[in-house]
Amino acid sequence: MRSIELVLDPDSDDAVRAAWQALTAADLPSLGRSGTNSPHVTLAAGDDLPVPEGFDVPVPTTLRLGGVLLFPAGPDRSVLVRAVVVDPALAAFHAAVHRGAPGAVETSLPGAWSPHLTFARRVRDVDLPAAVAALRSAPLPETLAVGGVRHWDGETKTVTPVA
Numbered sequence: 001m002r003s004i005e006l007v008l009d010p011d012s013d014d015a016v017r018a019a020w021q022a023l024t025a026a027d028l029p030s031l032g033r034s035g036t037n038s039p040h041v042t043l044a045a046g047d048d049l050p051v052p053e054g055f056d057v058p059v060p061t062t063l064r065l066g067g068v069l070l071f072p073a074g075p076d077r078s079v080l081v082r083a084v085v086v087d088p089a090l091a092a093f094h095a096a097v098h099r100g101a102p103g104a105v106e107t108s109l110p111g112a113w114s115p116h117l118t119f120a121r122r123v124r125d126v127d128l129p130a131a132v133a134a135l136r137s138a139p140l141p142e143t144l145a146v147g148g149v150r151h152w153d154g155e156t157k158t159v160t161p162v163a
Contacts, residue, residue: 002049003155003160004097005040005062006063008026012144015040019119020137028131029080029120040150041084041115043097044104049159051151052100054108059163060089069116076125081116082140096146117144 008016016039020032031037041063066083067142073079084090089121095110123131 001047003045003152003154004043004049004052004101005150005152006060007038007040007147008044008063009124009145009147013147014118015138015140015144016102016117019140020136022134023120026130026134028127029123031118031137039117041117043094043113043149043163044101044107045108045117046104048103049151050101050103052097052162053108055093055096055100055163056151057092057096058089059149060087060093060146063090063111063117065117065140065142065144068135069114070128073122076124077122078125078128079118079125080120080131080135081118084117086113086115104140107144126127 006062007013018029018034021027023030024032064087066085066086069081069083070078071081086094091110094113094115098104098110107114120131148161151162152158153160
């Protein structure tokens with residue numbers, strides 16, 4: 001799978017990693033456990049997604065966080081995320097990404113996309129209250145700063161900076 005992702009500036013990246021660490025400290029699932037993850041918001045994903053040559057609108061400079069969301073992750077388990085609010089700048093950039101890199105899966109297309117920042121995968125339902133409490137112990141700012149755009153190739157484990 002390949003993806004095009006917004007990455008965060010160093011301060012915002014550190015803030016998200018602190019939330020990941022709060023989950024780890026509470027002995028809960030966390031993206032911070034792998035050592036290879038980095039905070040990002042996926043804009044497009046697909047098996048043959050090309051590296052775009054550029055975009056016809058500017059990269060958003062900030063992302064506004066929404067509430068905690070859960071995505072299904074199997075029986076009695078959830079993916080724990082924070083929503084990212086789609087403002088006009090993000091919506092325009094998201095559409096530009098898909099113009100520049102066609103071939104994404106349906107769930108990442110405009111109109112079907114649920115932008116988010118992932119904190120943990122496969123959290124047991126019984127652990128959700130503890131996970132939310134851990135996230136409250138490392139509160140994030142309402143707005144995170146964007147540091148750039150990258151293309152990720154999961155097959156080759158290659159990151160290509162795009163913008």
